[in-house]
Amino acid sequence: MIEIRLSPIVGDFAENKDLAREIRNSRIIPALEAKEDVVLDFEGVESATQSFIHALVSEVIRKYGIEVLDAMAFRNCNETVKKIISIVVDYMQETD
Amino acid sequence: MRIHLPNSAFLGNIDPFIRSFDSSSPEELKISANAKWISVHPVVLSMAAALGLVVKEAHCEKLEATSKHYLERMGLFRFLKIKSGMRIKEHEPAGRFIPLTRISDSGQLTKFLTEMVPLLHLEPKQAEPIRYVISELVRNVLEHSRSEHGAIVCAQYYKESNIIRIGIADTGVGIKSTINVSHEAPTHLEAIRLALTPGITGTTRREGGTEFNAGAGLFFIKSLACVSRDFFLIYSGNAMFKLLKTKEKEITLNADPLMDRHSCDEELPFWRGTVVGIDIALGATDEFELFLDLVREIYAKTVRERKKARFRRPKFI
Numbered sequence: 001m002i003e004i005r006l007s008p009i010v011g012d013f014a015e016n017k018d019l020a021r022e023i024r025n026s027r028i029i030p031a032l033e034a035k036e037d038v039v040l041d042f043e044g045v046e047s048a049t050q051s052f053i054h055a056l057v058s059e060v061i062r063k064y065g066i067e068v069l070d071a072m073a074f075r076n077c078n079e080t081v082k083k084i085i086s087i088v089v090d091y092m093q094e095t096d
Numbered sequence: 097m098r099i100h101l102p103n104s105a106f107l108g109n110i111d112p113f114i115r116s117f118d119s120s121s122p123e124e125l126k127i128s129a130n131a132k133w134i135s136v137h138p139v140v141l142s143m144a145a146a147l148g149l150v151v152k153e154a155h156c157e158k159l160e161a162t163s164k165h166y167l168e169r170m171g172l173f174r175f176l177k178i179k180s181g182m183r184i185k186e187h188e189p190a191g192r193f194i195p196l197t198r199i200s201d202s203g204q205l206t207k208f209l210t211e212m213v214p215l216l217h218l219e220p221k222q223a224e225p226i227r228y229v230i231s232e233l234v235r236n237v238l239e240h241s242r243s244e245h246g247a248i249v250c251a252q253y254y255k256e257s258n259i260i261r262i263g264i265a266d267t268g269v270g271i272k273s274t275i276n277v278s279h280e281a282p283t284h285l286e287a288i289r290l291a292l293t294p295g296i297t298g299t300t301r302r303e304g305g306t307e308f309n310a311g312a313g314l315f316f317i318k319s320l321a322c323v324s325r326d327f328f329l330i331y332s333g334n335a336m337f338k339l340l341k342t343k344e345k346e347i348t349l350n351a352d353p354l355m356d357r358h359s360c361d362e363e364l365p366f367w368r369g370t371v372v373g374i375d376i377a378l379g380a381t382d383e384f385e386l387f388l389d390l391v392r393e394i395y396a397k398t399v400r401e402r403k404k405a406r407f408r409r410p411k412f413i
Contacts, residue, residue, distance in 0.1 A: 011206075011210070013209060013227055013231075015206070015209065015227070015228075015231040015232075015235075016202060016205075016206055017202075017235065017308060018202050021307070021308065046220060046224070047224050047227075047228065049228055049231050049232055050232075050310065050312050050313070050316055051231075051232060051235060051309075051310070051312070051313055054305070054308075054309075054310040054312070055307065055308055058305075058307060058310065059307035062307070079385055080224065080384065080385060080388065083385060083388035083389065083392065084388065086392060087388065087391060087392045087395055087396075088310070090392060090395070090396040091294075091295070091310070091312075091395050091396045091399050093396070094303070094396045094399040094400045094403065095295075095302070095303040095399060095403075
């Protein structure tokens with residue numbers, strides 16, 4: 001299992017989509033390819049934008065299917081971050 | 097081009113100001129103002145400053161209004177490259193406003209978002225929707241507008257009404273050009289409608305967008321204004337959509353912006369680019385989580401319904 005702590009990379013407001021894409025491509029996807037589980041740790045992240053979460057996980061869901069969530073977990077999310085992640089995961093399950 | 101700064105232009109009464117904008121002679125900008133008083137929404141200043149960056153020369157008539165110093169303090173003349181001749185004692189901006197700022201890349205945006213919270217003296221909870229709005233709107237400009245000058249943003253806190261008013265303007269290609277890459281929007285108003293509809297992005301026809309764009313940003317922001325029962329305005333090309341205030345107790349988010357309580361106009365002077373203005377009542381920031389609940393409900397439902405509407409069965413004849 002690999003754990004990715006987000007706040008040292010994105011600060012307390014996760015909004016930079018370029019960073020989200022970098023985390024996805026350089027950390028999340030390689031871990032999943034290696035059949036490792038991924039934990040995204042949001043400790044210290046007060047809020048996030050939908051665009052950031054979309055850039056972080058939508059392609060992962062599209063590439064591996066929704067079952068990829070069995071191998072991913074979101075830790076230390078406050079209510080706002082939980083809701084934004086849920087919005088993105090919900091609509092990704094409705095899309096092509 | 098010509099802009100007249102009236103004695104009052106806020107989102108509720110901004111229409112005459114927009115209609116008076118003269119977009120002819122795009123190489124020069126002439127600014128005039130009400131002789132007695134100038135009190136305008138930050139979006140008006142963002143528009144004037146954005147135009148100042150694209151013209152060869154800007155002129156401003158000698159301002160007489162007693163409130164003229166506000167324009168200097170917000171940094172308008174710096175954008176117009178005009179020496180106003182005004183001497184002002186620079187007030188500590190904390191707790192009042194974010195002066196006109198040009199944001200041209202992602203790094204500048206991140207820095208701006210970090211620095212703006214102390215400038216407005218906001219509690220972290222109050223800052224949440226404000227920085228959310230600015231981040232999403234400015235990233236839209238940086239990613240889609242193809243503007244040489246990036247996004248011009250400014251904001252003002254109004255103590256009496258406890259409202260933050262935010263204005264963002266760009267002089268890029270406008271919403272119609274962006275949306276029409278993947279959709280069919282024959283008019284600027286239709287392009288604005290599509291841009292405000294969840295799940296629609298100019299980057300693809302695919303439901304859910306691309307790995308980088310979901311087509312959700314503007315819908316989220318319009319929804320936030322809806323939940324806080326405030327104004328939201330978007331103006332691009334010759335069209336403007338304005339979300340009007342509602343007093344209804346129960347809040348309904350609509351996927352189709354034309355179902356919202358709104359006004360629109362598609363015979364306006366042509367704005368080359370996009371302008372967005374929004375008011376956010378700080379008292380309503382507690383409702384940020386309620387807003388997310390409502391968005392969650394409507395967003396997936398809308399995508400599902402649109403997908404269902406496109407579903408086809410084979411014809412057996």
